[in-house]
Amino acid sequence: xxxxxxxxxxxxxxxxxxxxxxxxxxxxxxxxxxxxxxxxxxxxxxxxxxxxxxxxxxxxxxxxxxxxxxxxxxxxxxxxxxxxxxxxxxxxxxxxxxxxxxxxxxxxxxxxxxxxxxxxxxxxxxxxxxxxxxxxxxxxxxxxxxxxxxxxxxxxxxxxxxxxxxxxxxxxxxxxxxxxxxxxxxxxxxxxxxxxxxxxxxxxxxxxxxxxxxxxxxxxxxxxxxxxxxxxxxxxxxxxxxxxxxxxxxxxxxxxxxxxxxxxxxxxxxxxxxxxxxxxxxxxxxxxxxxxxxxxxxxxxxxxxxxxxxxxxxxxxxxxxxxxxxxxxxxxxxxxxxxxxxxxxxxxxxxxxxxxxxxxxxxxxxxxxxxxxxxxxxxxxxxxxxxxxxxxxxxxxxxxxxxxxxxxxxxxxxxxxxxxxxxxxxxxxxxxxxxxxxxxxxxxxxxxxxxxxxxxxxxxxxxxxxxx
Numbered sequence: 121x122x123x124x125x126x127x128x129x130x131x132x133x134x135x136x137x138x139x140x141x142x143x144x145x146x147x148x149x150x151x152x153x154x155x156x157x158x159x160x161x162x163x164x165x166x167x168x169x170x171x172x173x174x175x176x177x178x179x180x181x182x183x184x185x186x187x188x189x190x191x192x193x194x195x196x197x198x199x200x201x202x203x204x205x206x207x208x209x210x211x212x213x214x215x216x217x218x219x220x221x222x223x224x225x226x227x228x229x230x231x232x233x234x235x236x237x238x239x240x241x242x243x244x245x246x247x248x249x250x251x252x253x254x255x256x257x258x259x260x261x262x263x264x265x266x267x268x269x270x271x272x273x274x275x276x277x278x279x280x281x282x283x284x285x286x287x288x289x290x291x292x293x294x295x296x297x298x299x300x301x302x303x304x305x306x307x308x309x310x311x312x313x314x315x316x317x318x319x320x321x322x323x324x325x326x327x328x329x330x331x332x333x334x335x336x337x338x339x340x341x342x343x344x345x346x347x348x349x350x351x352x353x354x355x356x357x358x359x360x361x362x363x364x365x366x367x368x369x370x371x372x373x374x375x376x377x378x379x380x381x382x383x384x385x386x387x388x389x390x391x392x393x394x395x396x397x398x399x400x401x402x403x404x405x406x407x408x409x410x411x412x413x414x415x416x417x418x419x420x421x422x423x424x425x426x427x428x429x430x431x432x433x434x435x436x437x438x439x440x441x442x443x444x445x446x447x448x449x450x451x452x453x454x455x456x457x458x459x460x461x462x463x464x465x466x467x468x469x470x471x472x473x474x475x476x477x478x479x480x481x482x483x484x485x486x487x488x489x490x491x492x493x494x495x496x497x498x499x500x501x502x503x504x505x506x507x508x509x510x511x512x513x514x515x516x517x518x519x520x521x522x523x524x525x526x527x528x529x530x531x532x533x534x535x536x537x538x539x540x541x542x543x544x545x546x547x548x549x550x551x552x553x554x555x556x557x558x559x560x561x562x563x564x565x566x567x568x569x570x571x572x573x574x575x576x577x578x579x580x581x582x583x584x585x586x587x588x
Contacts, residue, residue: 209250340402438528
């Protein structure tokens, strides 16, 4: 939820954003600026687009972090997160890693005023080092820099919570330190930023990203000036008011997010467009006509009133809680011969199919929805065992905004499909993702790289034992 607190007043409640586990990213650049040499000098790892060539203005490769989920001293699965760099302030820009999250609407970063153990694990924004920073209240009015009492905001992010103040600042998608006029760059915008004075330990102690940059529609932010892409669209007159999202199947190849267009290099088919349903809610929400497994449609969506949110901030497919038990049953598979090791993502299983508006079908296979670690069910009386592969699903509880039939199209869907988010026409495009080959020693060393943190072992996991 989003709460604004003004000194001497009661808390102001705002419509809650969708609460989802976070993800992460890193940076590669392409630009149409006429001053290409200057920009390449600022960012040696960047790749520039030819002036006038259609396509993104910036493409950012995404770092990846694995965080183990442990049950009874055994790692049963991993949370994953993707994050990349943004740069704030002037003349010396401050770099931060952020989750690019289509399920939220604001940018928050830890403040240098936050001295907690959690904040000290991250890079912290120092507004005194920036000549472009302005302290503001929640209505956007400038307040004295030395004000002793400030408006604050409280925002929930899945299992975590952020408390912060407000600043108006210039944000750039690549480093403009040394540039004469960064405000003239298509990759920079002024916007309102939440500077966090408190971060909960969960999940911010665990993950390495510094903050979250919300990419939900404008109405998800409490004011349009908080919305990064709204500002980018309005102020820089993009030829395409779009951003595109690509998830790699391997850790050797970087995942990417592109701004100012979509990246045809990462598409194996044409984009199929689905209109946003109820854009006034601020989510990239789509109508779902049906959800089926192996030809069996789930009754929950028979009336055609299910919805699905394309969410770059969620590691799993989210399913309405009342449908998860049946869905788990349909997607479970018995594995013969009681193997000692198996990666369930490689074991055959039925397809999960979402039929969206405009006749667009999204098909997800076992390689995407499966939990890697199998379960070995041992009968206590007989000692017989059966290995079972299961889906990894996130139960979603309905609320007054999204209703009781909301699905989340998280990482498993976004890995199979390249997604493009059209801000101007309020629609989401899906194309089969084209996976590039892994880089070799002969590839250009100046190409921007990415980091992989906490990668799991490469050998197949041993099944988790459950005695019944």
